Every structure is written in structure tokens, then in C-alpha cells.
Amino acid sequence: MSDFEEIINTRRSIRQYQDKDVDDDLILKILKAGMQAPGSRLGAEPWEFVVVKNKQTLAKLGEIKPRVTGAPVAIVLVANIERAFYKTVWQQDMGAAAENMLLEAVNLGLGGLWNGVAPDEERMGQIGRIIGIDEISNLKPYCIITVGYPADGLENKFMDKFDESRIHYEKY
Numbered sequence: 001m002s003d004f005e006e007i008i009n010t011r012r013s014i015r016q017y018q019d020k021d022v023d024d025d026l027i028l029k030i031l032k033a034g035m036q037a038p039g040s041r042l043g044a045e046p047w048e049f050v051v052v053k054n055k056q057t058l059a060k061l062g063e064i065k066p067r068v069t070g071a072p073v074a075i076v077l078v079a080n081i082e083r084a085f086y087k088t089v090w091q092q093d094m095g096a097a098a099e100n101m102l103l104e105a106v107n108l109g110l111g112g113l114w115n116g117v118a119p120d121e122e123r124m125g126q127i128g129r130i131i132g133i134d135e136i137s138n139l140k141p142y143c144i145i146t147v148g149y150p151a152d153g154l155e156n157k158f159m160d161k162f163d164e165s166r167i168h169y170e171k172y
Contacts, residue, residue, distance in 0.1 A: 014111025017148030
């Protein structure tokens with residue numbers, strides 16, 4: 001199995017983390033991976049990121065998305081609609097960035113969790129207020145990715161999810 005196959009096959013949603021800081025250089029690698037995602041058109045990548053390490057801010061985010069509270073770092077993925085090529089389907093570009101980031105976390109020996117925010121307008125507004133973008137109409141919170149060292153017993157590991165009955169050729 002190649003390293004890439006191993007990363008894809010072992011990535012799991014990690015919901016609990018060790019009480020251990022994540023180095024800024026690792027966070028930067030995760031952010032760079034997100035920015036390498038394919039966009040709907042060259043140069044139309046709508047993503048921006050808000051990195052949150054402050055425990056009080058994490059707790060505020062955790063009031064809306066409870067799994068954020070115990071994480072050492074959370075990255076809020078924010079769509080800048082002005083940079084999106086397709087203004088109504090920016091979520092697809094953001095999803096590609098999020099998955100790249102989660103895969104890079106595994107590559108770096110970390111765990112991560114995708115905490116959904118969009119398309120729930122109320123939740124988007126709450127998150128936007130916490131990170132200071134609620135008054136900027138072209139910025140939309142998409143999701144929050146928590147990152148950290150997995151708690152004992154919760155490491156990334158292979159779980160076979162393949163189900164051939166879900167594959168169809170030519171027609172359903």
C-alpha cells in the first residue's frame with residue numbers, strides 16, 4: 001500500500017485529543033494543504049482560514065459545535081464569496097479544501113474532525129460573530145476543523161467501508 005493509500009484508508013474522525021499543543025509549523029502545513037485543493041476555476045479559490053487556539057474562543061465555538069471545546073486548535077474555513085467563480089456552489093470548493101486539510105493532518109500524525117457549519121444560516125451567523133466576520137457580507141463560515149494528537153486508543157486506523165452494492169455502471 002502506498003503512503004497516500006494508507007493516509008486515505010486510515011483517516012478517521014477524531015473527537016478527543018491529548019492535552020498537547022500543535023506546533024505552528026504543522027498548522028501551516030495543514031493550511032497549505034487546504035490551499036492546494038482544486039477550485040471550480042483556476043484563481044477562483046474562495047477559501048480563507050481563521051486559526052483558533054485561545055481556550056476561551058474554543059469554548060465559545062464549543063457552545064455551538066460541542067466537539068470544538070476539547071481540541072487544542074480549531075480552523076474555521078471561511079468562504080470569500082467575491083473570489084468564488086460560482087457564487088451559489090462555493091461549498092464544493094470549500095469541501096475540497098477541508099478534505100485536503102484532514103488528510104494532511106493524518107499525514108502529520110495528527111487527528112482531525114470536520115464540524116459542519118454551512119448551510120445552517122443561524123449557525124453560520126453565530127460562528128461569524130465569534131470570529132469577527134458577521135458584519136462582512138461576502139464572508140461565510142463553512143466548517144470548523146479541529147486538529148490535535150488523538151487521545152489514547154483513538155488513533156487513525158483502517159476500517160473497511162467498501163460496499164460493492166453501492167457501485168452502479170451506466171445507470172442506477
